[in-house]
Amino acid sequence: MFRTKTLVILALMLFTLVTPVLATHADDEAESVGTASVQDDQATNDSVIISLTGISPAGAGSSYLASLVSADGETILELGTASVSLPVVHGVVQGTGTMDLVFGSGSANYDGANLLASFSRIKITEEPAGTSIYSDALPGDAVDEIKEMLDDIASLNSALDTAITSAQSAQAESDTDGINSHINAVVAAIAGVGSLSDSINAHAVAAGGAATDESGITDGVTGIATMTSNINGWTAAVKETSEDDILSQSSAAVAQIFVDKVVNDLSAARNGWDADNSGSVDATAGEGGSAQAYSVGQGMATFTLIAGDLPAPEGVTAVVVVPVATPTPVV
Known part of the structure; x- marks a missing residue:
């Protein structure tokens, strides 16, 4: 019993010592x-x-x-x-x-x-x-990387838009020659998606590395990786369906069934897919597409304002003036 009371007292003493420290750190974080x-x-x-x-x-x-x-x-x-x-x-x-x-x-x-x-x-x-x-x-280097990443996502959007236009044109064709012509254009349009995704991720990681204490940036790195993984999966399915089920198909009617799938997968890669039927597309695995990646990317450059002035400009070293004692004349 004595030992139990002693441990309780020691625990309370430790909590008393730690609590002011925790409070001090909380106060240091500007609201x-x-x-x-x-x-x-x-x-x-x-x-x-x-x-x-x-x-x-x-x-x-x-x-x-x-x-x-x-x-x-x-x-x-x-x-x-x-x-x-x-x-x-x-x-x-x-x-x-x-x-x-x-x-x-x-x-x-x-x-x-x-x-x-x-x-x-x-x-x-x-x-x-x-x-x-x-x-x-925000760190200037991080913002530079975010800007380059968004440029790459814009290029990815353009490639997917081109592919969607070609796939929709294929839906309007009634013979395999016409269908195949547009589907070949789809495959060509998405050929660079993988390399664009790699570049997008590289810029995201670099931005996070340049701003390790900015959670809005570091959290976005994971989100971008999730979205590019989704996009790569959907475009890989488009390529496989195009080559295995459409271009080798002798029946236009059967080919059109797979063209519809290509359109759906491309739409998911571009604008996301509401996998859980929640009524909205989230920036998560299996849902977020290129549109959501762009939104997450821009969010990484969001400013969170606090009271006070800006820190010293980047590249400018603060000069500390040390007072020099003036010797007292000897009389």
Whole structure:
């Protein structure tokens, strides 16, 4: 009995010692006020959607300005100004609210450029003072890899779109010669899918390696690998069906049965497949296709804003000034 009480006391003492440490680490993690996500408007990665919550309005005569910043801090793109919308609860205006801003083709500084090609940081400043209130910085190398990965996914989408068009043309044919002509085009269109998938995965892994402390990026690496595996499986089935069941078929009626399967598999590779009949296509094994891979890829470049200024620009070493003692003259 004495030993049991002793162990309990020791455990309580240990918990008392550890708890403040855990609390300290929890306090060190800054709380996010929202996100800024890169999207497609009229071109690739040409739009930003900002959504912040629980923030106070800017001071009287001031406004919030959102800006993208390059990794080296040399280039700044002003996305626009926005105000905070304060909710009213039981007739009382609350002290904090939401701020939403969309930068796109209707914005003043929009030029259709791929924003990931130039920017990896974002800040919200209070103007006209220019004080940074909220910000986030993603590693420049990681954003470069994400941009290249998205370019490859766009190429993959294009290849699958071409294959789908050819397969649908095959559905309209009534003889084997016409069917085979379009099916040969399908096989040619998907010939590079495997190498594109390899390149997509390589860029995803490189992005994760350049941003090991960014869970939004590292989690995306696994998602991308899952999607490319799905796509490779579906396109492999398309190639096998085309070569084994269509091109060697003497009956157009029988061939059309397999052409329908080719169309279905290509559609799954391009837009995903609702395998569990849930009503939506998830970015998971057996469901996600190229469209979902693109969405996951863009999500890897999402900014998570916290209170405070941006860190020092990349490639700039902070200079620490050490005070030098001045000798006291000897009288």
